Amino acid sequence: MKVRFLANDSLVETEAWALAPALDFIRGELRLTGAKEGCREGDCGACAVIVGVRNESPTGLRAGSGFAYDAQPSCLLALGELEGRQLVTIEGLAAAGPTPVMRALAEANGSQCGFCSPGFVVSLTAYLINGDERRGALSVEGAFAAVEGNLCRCTGYGAIKRAAARLVEEFASLPLDPYARLDALVAAGVVPASCASFARGEILPSLARGEPSVEGGSLALGGGSDFFVRNPHPDPAAFPAFSLLDREPALRRVERRTAGGEERLEIGAALSWREFFSDPDILKLVPGIERFEKLLASPLVRERATIGGNLANASPVGDLTAMLLALGASLRLEGPTGSRELPLDELYLGYKKLELRAGELIAAVILRASRPFSLFNFEKVSKRERLDIAAVNTAAAFEAEDSAGGGPLIRRARISAGGVAPVPLLLKKASAFLEGRPLTAAAALEAARIAAAEASPIGDVRGSADYRRRLLERLVLAHFVVLFPGSGVEEAIS
Amino acid sequence: MKPTKESELNLSGATRYLDDLPATEGMLYGVPLTSPCARGLLRGIDASAALALDASVSVLTASDIPGENQLGEAVSDESLLVDGEWSYLGQCLALALAATPSLARKAAALVRIVYDELEAVTDARAAAESGSFILPSRTMRSGDPASAFSRCAIVVEGRVESGGQEHVYLEAQGAIAESLEGGRVRVVSGTQAPSGVQRAIARTLGLGMHDVEVEARRLGGAFGGKEDQAAQWAALAALGAARTGKTVKVYLNRREDMNWTGKRHPYSSDYKLGLDAEGRILAYEADYYQNSGACCDLSPAILSRTLFHAASAYRIPNLRVTGRMCRTNLPPFTAFRGFGAPQGVFVIECALDAAAREGGWDPVELRLKNLLAEGDSFHFGQPVADCRARRTVDRTLELSRWTELRAEIDSFNSAHRLVKRGAAILPICFGVSFTKLVMNQGGALVHVYGDGSVSVSTGAVEMGQQVARKIQVIAARSLGIPEGLVRVESTRTASVANTYSTAASTGSDINGMAALAACEEIRGRLLGLAARMLGADKGELRIESGFVTKGCEITELAWKELVDKAHLDRIDLSAHGFYATPGLFYDMKAERGSPFAYHVYGCSAVTATLDALRGTYRFDEAFIVHDVGESIDYDVDLGQVEGAFAQGLGWAALEDLRYDERGRLLSDTLSTYKLPDLRFMPSAVKIEFLEGAPNPKAVMRSKAIGEPPLLYGIAGYFAILDALRAVDRTHPTKAPSSAPYAYDLPMTPEKALDFIQGVRR
Numbered sequence A: 001m002k003v004r005f006l007a008n009d010s011l012v013e014t015e016a017w018a019l020a021p022a023l024d025f026i027r028g029e030l031r032l033t034g035a036k037e038g039c040r041e042g043d044c045g046a047c048a049v050i051v052g053v054r055n056e057s058p059t060g061l062r063a064g065s066g067f068a069y070d071a072q073p074s075c076l077l078a079l080g081e082l083e084g085r086q087l088v089t090i091e092g093l094a095a096a097g098p099t100p101v102m103r104a105l106a107e108a109n110g111s112q113c114g115f116c117s118p119g120f121v122v123s124l125t126a127y128l129i130n131g132d133e134r135r136g137a138l139s140v141e142g143a144f145a146a147v148e149g150n151l152c153r154c155t156g157y158g159a160i161k162r163a164a165a166r167l168v169e170e171f172a173s174l175p176l177d178p179y180a181r182l183d184a185l186v187a188a189g190v191v192p193a194s195c196a197s198f199a200r201g202e203i204l205p206s207l208a209r210g211e212p213s214v215e216g217g218s219l220a221l222g223g224g225s226d227f228f229v230r231n232p233h234p235d236p237a238a239f240p241a242f243s244l245l246d247r248e249p250a251l252r253r254v255e256r257r258t259a260g261g262e263e264r265l266e267i268g269a270a271l272s273w274r275e276f277f278s279d280p281d282i283l284k285l286v287p288g289i290e291r292f293e294k295l296l297a298s299p300l301v302r303e304r305a306t307i308g309g310n311l312a313n314a315s316p317v318g319d320l321t322a323m324l325l326a327l328g329a330s331l332r333l334e335g336p337t338g339s340r341e342l343p344l345d346e347l348y349l350g351y352k353k354l355e356l357r358a359g360e361l362i363a364a365v366i367l368r369a370s371r372p373f374s375l376f377n378f379e380k381v382s383k384r385e386r387l388d389i390a391a392v393n394t395a396a397a398f399e400a401e402d403s404a405g406g407g408p409l410i411r412r413a414r415i416s417a418g419g420v421a422p423v424p425l426l427l428k429k430a431s432a433f434l435e436g437r438p439l440t441a442a443a444a445l446e447a448a449r450i451a452a453a454e455a456s457p458i459g460d461v462r463g464s465a466d467y468r469r470r471l472l473e474r475l476v477l478a479h480f481v482v483l484f485p486g487s488g489v490e491e492a493i494s
Numbered sequence B: 001m002k003p004t005k006e007s008e009l010n011l012s013g014a015t016r017y018l019d020d021l022p023a024t025e026g027m028l029y030g031v032p033l034t035s036p037c038a039r040g041l042l043r044g045i046d047a048s049a050a051l052a053l054d055a056s057v058s059v060l061t062a063s064d065i066p067g068e069n070q071l072g073e074a075v076s077d078e079s080l081l082v083d084g085e086w087s088y089l090g091q092c093l094a095l096a097l098a099a100t101p102s103l104a105r106k107a108a109a110l111v112r113i114v115y116d117e118l119e120a121v122t123d124a125r126a127a128a129e130s131g132s133f134i135l136p137s138r139t140m141r142s143g144d145p146a147s148a149f150s151r152c153a154i155v156v157e158g159r160v161e162s163g164g165q166e167h168v169y170l171e172a173q174g175a176i177a178e179s180l181e182g183g184r185v186r187v188v189s190g191t192q193a194p195s196g197v198q199r200a201i202a203r204t205l206g207l208g209m210h211d212v213e214v215e216a217r218r219l220g221g222a223f224g225g226k227e228d229q230a231a232q233w234a235a236l237a238a239l240g241a242a243r244t245g246k247t248v249k250v251y252l253n254r255r256e257d258m259n260w261t262g263k264r265h266p267y268s269s270d271y272k273l274g275l276d277a278e279g280r281i282l283a284y285e286a287d288y289y290q291n292s293g294a295c296c297d298l299s300p301a302i303l304s305r306t307l308f309h310a311a312s313a314y315r316i317p318n319l320r321v322t323g324r325m326c327r328t329n330l331p332p333f334t335a336f337r338g339f340g341a342p343q344g345v346f347v348i349e350c351a352l353d354a355a356a357r358e359g360g361w362d363p364v365e366l367r368l369k370n371l372l373a374e375g376d377s378f379h380f381g382q383p384v385a386d387c388r389a390r391r392t393v394d395r396t397l398e399l400s401r402w403t404e405l406r407a408e409i410d411s412f413n414s415a416h417r418l419v420k421r422g423a424a425i426l427p428i429c430f431g432v433s434f435t436k437l438v439m440n441q442g443g444a445l446v447h448v449y450g451d452g453s454v455s456v457s458t459g460a461v462e463m464g465q466q467v468a469r470k471i472q473v474i475a476a477r478s479l480g481i482p483e484g485l486v487r488v489e490s491t492r493t494a495s496v497a498n499t500y501s502t503a504a505s506t507g508s509d510i511n512g513m514a515a516l517a518a519c520e521e522i523r524g525r526l527l528g529l530a531a532r533m534l535g536a537d538k539g540e541l542r543i544e545s546g547f548v549t550k551g552c553e554i555t556e557l558a559w560k561e562l563v564d565k566a567h568l569d570r571i572d573l574s575a576h577g578f579y580a581t582p583g584l585f586y587d588m589k590a591e592r593g594s595p596f597a598y599h600v601y602g603c604s605a606v607t608a609t610l611d612a613l614r615g616t617y618r619f620d621e622a623f624i625v626h627d628v629g630e631s632i633d634y635d636v637d638l639g640q641v642e643g644a645f646a647q648g649l650g651w652a653a654l655e656d657l658r659y660d661e662r663g664r665l666l667s668d669t670l671s672t673y674k675l676p677d678l679r680f681m682p683s684a685v686k687i688e689f690l691e692g693a694p695n696p697k698a699v700m701r702s703k704a705i706g707e708p709p710l711l712y713g714i715a716g717y718f719a720i721l722d723a724l725r726a727v728d729r730t731h732p733t734k735a736p737s738s739a740p741y742a743y744d745l746p747m748t749p750e751k752a753l754d755f756i757q758g759v760r761r
């Protein structure tokens, strides 16, 4: 099996193992040592590279174009994922001398020891290509958000912020049309000319489609954000066969379907988190869900991690899992013996034990569109607000209506919780308690109390058991404070 | 700042760090096999399965060490490879060598050991109770605290905890050792202390120091973690090279680095502070239980800095402070920016916080009342000289609009129930010099090449603190030439010998002075020549912007021409410079003397917003007024203040280093150990350097910059505490007297919620 891709502006064809971390191939075989290994688990951003794709699933692409360039952590990237794509490394960016991004950082003194620097350059460069929400417009806040996955231990970020703000100013008038913009960035020396050619299919047209060139098999790799953390140096002998779900177009679509008279949204399980949070159908169905994207990992990781991976990973604190549990999602599972549907809350049997048969894949996540929840909220507390795993998370979805006299009447309620049991929990009792009740302060306090009683947390480095239980109670209350302002809940909390 | 070549190289990915150096033909990779529990007795090592793996595999154990199996510099209590008992989890037992990193990893995993697990202690106070110390305790006193307490109107007592801190230099530790002919070795080491590494290798290999050459290239951060602790990896690589005759690379990954290397010392302390009715401090006592870990490492020096900074920026007439180095079965704790001072400063600040509450004083008034001033003395006898405490505090109060800010916060807090704001002010006073006298010396070697370009070598290691940039500026200004003509070299023991670690913020003070001395020597020779060439008096000549000047006029004589002529005239264009910080003395018995060349002053104000529902917080603003003397490079100094402040804030309110009771590190990855990211930092940070404050005691009237600003972060802890106290707790006294104290750093969302819910006092 061969992997063929464009490394900066030269074609690479390799027989190397397609499941090897791209970072090792880039540093070892390509001898491009600008991408650094700082952690090998997606947490520092020092290994970031830009990956260019074209002619792929429309969800992955820059709005209104046939291509996309995104920054990704190469330590969580399988070499095989590069098939048919363009890898742009810091060396590729710097081929014609320091770029405006490098100059801005240098002028602000944003590089002290320098070990993090290539990663920051890569993230900021990808931001200039994409802009906010990949619609092109730049903002200082957006530029800050773009480096949320990059750690710097030296600068304290002051100089990096100043450089980012300067870049936003300098490039304020970039065209919004993706092709014109790429040309402008080439002209300004931000990205190499090969990007504009690759995006248009002018170079290496034979690679126009990233055909999955890896054989199917036992390991299904989603974004690798969990796999590579658990297998930092995967051994080829241990994974003789695998498939890269990223390369299955059927798993990367969002489709509206009607089945059994019910309208539903089928979300391909290999959708990346970023794609999930920017899909118009999903945003329409779950109002405000995009507000919570920033609480999940980092921009770099969100480019890689898939929703299916979050569900299959079965972490008790999976954030998307908590959200989808509250939203009443079901799954379409596909395996050797066919396809079946399973409500998500029946997937988890015990700690990391799933109701998945051998060879079965999560193919899609299904949300019912006929009777959407009108209110949705997500709460997560972690030691660091960004790029951290929750001590406790919880999501709540309500269908509520104004009732005469009392507070809003809750018709349907689904509250989930993570980090408080061996599996992601649907808080059935607390949810049931609320259904059919007007939301009063007393009801909210009681629901939160019931929720805490449903929890059976353990203590670990992210929080003691006792803390987790108390925190869950507070976070359930937070749902009401956020979703039912003026209901008197806030005043009742002590 | 003009973009320097160096930072552009970093930003282009062109800078080569240790792991970026190309592998050489036949290179072997070394992976240590480490101890599986916190304390144990090694009974046997069986490497047969590892050796059967591949022909390239070899496994080295203690018996392969040709010299002394000993690394400890201050106290000989640290073996390179365990032979007998080990005393922490992650201690090196053997080194597996193989042709590829993955083979070496596999080989190390295949080495079997036979051992007995022994009982371990991880808690400092428990170690103290059983009399387990690294060295005897140390006490500093002044006045008569015992009798002073009886005159106090208010006395507060309590306990303070501060956690350890992982360095997270982004580049992990490692070394590459090359075996040379005649048994010599040449080592590239990721170290702040090349001479120390050289000494350790010579000692363990039984070689003369002249047989060992050590080079430190640019490091991807160090922060103290690569002082003593870099020696081990270099010595292992050198051992591998010596035994195999090949080049050997040892490079840790993040998890190994976090598990096996030392960090900032956790402290548990007791304080007692007494004040008169007006809030003047009369007496202070503190007992520090330093968790030193399993070996001495730099613990004594770090403890002494704690004791020297026990009173921080305050005048305390009667004082008794005692420090104990408690030997536990954790990896040896080591230097980390601040070097013991933050731990000591945190305790006195907690004591003042408690006193302000007890006495009903405004926390800022209380601090102002007790602030150090000219004419005071430190408790170790050194007079307070050129004191800038009041100036920096006053300016910080102005800059932060403190009075208005306080009023805004108070009215915000009365208008909001579940969101509260808080603020705190923290003055600093940090002594500059190594507390170990002998370390205050350094050398430099300067060559002017025939084309006028200049090479400067010093003992300073460039690790992101941009000391190379400062030395470049110093050399260029001294020689009167453009900065571009000066290259600052990587640090090599063959160029500059007998150096000490680049640390204690003294990197540019000491090495800059040594470089200056060498440059001035050369400049003197060249000006002598110029005087002859121009028929002028040497005294009226200078070199500026690459030309010889006479009085105010620029002559035709250019630098390059002058250098060229000097060479033809057989004038030596190289010079060695040396600097030993003058005026330092200390009597260890009496605990009296002048251990510091000068002090750095400053003040920070930090504000925070607390989400009292969720127990989370954010920093809003920080105002810092810092005394940098005359800055050699504004951007470099600004970067040091910002970076140190971030680390201090991380230590105070985020970075949660956790071991379990069996000595296993729980926070051993970047997913479980969180350090500041861009969003963690206050959204607005205003930093000002104190104006008109030259420092006659250091190079080019500057002041050392590396460590002092780390202390500013402590204000973040108190800002959150301030906000927590504004929460309307229905049961403020619900916390039983056995509940843990609030003075437990780092603040975490868990502790904040505990406090809100009355689980913590």
Ligand SMILES: Cc1cc2nc3c(=O)[nH]c(=O)nc-3n(C[C@@H](O)[C@@H](O)[C@H](O)COP(=O)(O)OP(=O)(O)OC[C@H]3O[C@@H](n4cnc5c(N)ncnc54)[C@H](O)[C@@H]3O)c2cc1C
Binding pocket: A041, A042, A043, A219, A220, A221, A222, A223, A224, A225, A226, A227, A228, A229, A245, A269, A270, A295, A296, A297, A298, A301, A304, A305, A306, A307, A308, A309, A310, A311, A312, A313, A315, A317, A318, A319, A320, A321, A360, A361, A362, A363, A387, A388, A389, A390
């Ligand atoms: C830096 C970092 C930050 C993180 N932050 C968060 C966070 O904030 N919140 C959070 O919830 N999680 C977080 N995670 C955990 C994150 O890795 C997973 O939640 C992620 O969703 C896994 O998805 P993936 O596609 O990358 O999975 P992979 O690593 O590709 O796969 C994980 C496992 O799931 C299996 N799998 C993948 N897809 C499928 C499928 N469709 N059907 C069946 N099996 C499948 C794989 O075979 C594998 O065993 C973080 C991880 C990292 C590295």
Ligand code: FES
Binding pocket: A036, A037, A038, A039, A040, A041, A042, A043, A044, A045, A046, A047, A048, A073, A074, A075, A076
């Ligand atoms: S190495 Fe840290 S994110 Fe990849």
Ligand code: FES
Binding pocket: A110, A111, A112, A113, A114, A115, A116, A117, A151, A152, A153, A154, A155, B170, B220, B221, B464
């Ligand atoms: S400059 Fe050192 S980590 Fe960023």
